[in-house]
Amino acid sequence: GAVVSQHPSWVICKSGTSVKIECRSLDFQATTMFWYRQFPKQSLMLMATSNEGSKATYEQGVEKDKFLINHASLTLSTLTVTSAHPEDSSFYICSAMAGLDSPLHFGNGTRLTVT
Amino acid sequence: KQEVTQIPAALSVPEGENLVLNCSFTDSAIYNLQWFRQDPGKGLTSLLLIQSSQREQTSGRLNASLDKSSGRSTLYIAASQPGDSATYLCAGGAGTALIFGKGTTLSVSS
Numbered sequence: 001g002a003v004v005s006q007h008p009s010w011v012i013c014k015s016g017t018s019v020k021i022e023c024r025s026l027d028f029q030a031t032t033m034f035w036y037r038q039f040p041k042q043s044l045m046l047m048a049t050s051n052e053g054s055k056a057t058y059e060q061g062v063e064k065d066k067f068l069i070n071h072a073s074l075t076l077s078t079l080t081v082t083s084a085h086p087e088d089s090s091f092y093i094c095s096a097m098a099g100l101d102s103p104l105h106f107g108n109g110t111r112l113t114v115t
Numbered sequence: 116k117q118e119v120t121q122i123p124a125a126l127s128v129p130e131g132e133n134l135v136l137n138c139s140f141t142d143s144a145i146y147n148l149q150w151f152r153q154d155p156g157k158g159l160t161s162l163l164l165i166q167s168s169q170r171e172q173t174s175g176r177l178n179a180s181l182d183k184s185s186g187r188s189t190l191y192i193a194a195s196q197p198g199d200s201a202t203y204l205c206a207g208g209a210g211t212a213l214i215f216g217k218g219t220t221l222s223v224s225s
Contacts, residue, residue, distance in 0.1 A: 034212050034213075042217070043216060043217040045215075046213075106158050106159040
């Protein structure tokens with residue numbers, strides 16, 4: 001089955017530093033990738049949608065300058081949390097799909113802790 | 116704007132019981148509906164995908180149905196097992212990103 005690899009699975013960083021999270025589709029070309037975040041005991045909230053080769057579309061309330069998304073190829077999207085703060089600590093999950101009729105496949109998530 | 120609601124928020128059952136998880140959505144212009152399982156601190160595992168032209172999907176002990184006219188989907192789990200304990204999320208979308216419900220946390224006791 002389709003596999004989405006997300007790396008790293010967990011990361012601890014100091015306040016003010018930047019963290020990059022990678023999302024790769026291993027056996028299919030992902031025309032669209034999505035980034036979600038999940039706070040404890042909350043549902044997943046969509047942060048942004050990225051299509052290969054174009055700028056990401058951010059959901060209302062998500063700072064595009066803080067959460068930089070790059071979808072440079074059909075198999076890789078990256079999320080960079082810039083100048084991280086403790087309130088950015090969360091569980092970030094990416095998902096990818098090959099097309100509109102395809103199911104979404106999710107990475108295993110990245111637990112970010114900002115100290 | 117699409118909103119997805121899941122009832123109940125939590126459910127505890129003894130092993131062997133059949134159970135139903137409910138999901139309702141506000142916008143009937145739904146392209147597909149997907150059920151996921153999430154174990155604590157883990158990512159999502161896709162269970163079943165119901166596309167717009169379909170009404171139900173089955174996989175093993177799981178059966179999911181979709182009624183677009185009423186804005187509802189149900190996930191039926193037969194003969195529940197302790198290993199089924201997890202949070203189950205439904206998500207609906209109009210062809211692109213999915214909007215998630217808050218999930219039903221299931222606990223199956225042996």
